[in-house]
Amino acid sequence: QVQLVESGGGLVQPGGSxxxxxxxxxxxxxxxxxxxxxxxxxxxxxxxxxxxxxxxxNYADSVKGRFTISRDNAKNTVYLQMNSLKPEDTGVYYCNAxxxxxxxxxxxxxxxxxxxxxxxxxxx
Numbered sequence: 261q262v263q264l265v266e267s268g269g270g271l272v273q274p275g276g277s278x279x280x281x282x283x284x285x286x287x288x289x290x291x292x293x294x295x296x297x298x299x300x301x302x303x304x305x306x307x308x309x310x311x312x313x314x315x316x317x318n319y320a321d322s323v324k325g326r327f328t329i330s331r332d333n334a335k336n337t338v339y340l341q342m343n344s345l346k347p348e349d350t351g352v353y354y355c356n357a358x359x360x361x362x363x364x365x366x367x368x369x370x371x372x373x374x375x376x377x378x379x380x381x382x383x384x
Contacts, residue, residue, distance in 0.1 A: 262286035262373045264355045269378030272345055276382070280340040282355030282375055289336040293358040296329060296340045299377075300351040308353070309340060313360065322348070345382045352377040 268280040280296065295310040309319045309329035317329055328341040338355065355375035364370055 264375035266355050266375045266378040269380045271381045277343045282338045284336045290333040291360050294338040295356040297354045298351040347382045350382050
């Protein structure tokens with residue numbers, strides 16, 4: 261059974277920092293692409309940052325220069341370091357794992373797994 265367990269969320273003042281962690285089990289973590297999504301109240305779930313199995317990273321424009329995604333394959337964990345936090349960074353942060361092209365469903369799509377989310381609130 262696949263499990264993605266996020267931790268590290270909380271309440272922080274504007275300008276502060278948080279580090280989110282997502283521990284994965286039930287998958288061959290090192291071959292999965294990993295992503296962090298954010299969902300603010302009333303909004304859709306948007307991609308914040310991603311890291312491929314090869315270590316390439318990408319970021320939403322709104323977080324470039326402030327957030328850093330990284331992974332530790334030995335610990336089956338992906339991290340999101342968030343600095344210079346702003347009120348608009350508030351939301352529920354979800355960890356997402358995407359299977360490699362070699363692992364596809366019967367319908368021909370890659371598997372997507374999600375964590376339960378962790379709340380981040382940036383407020384003074």
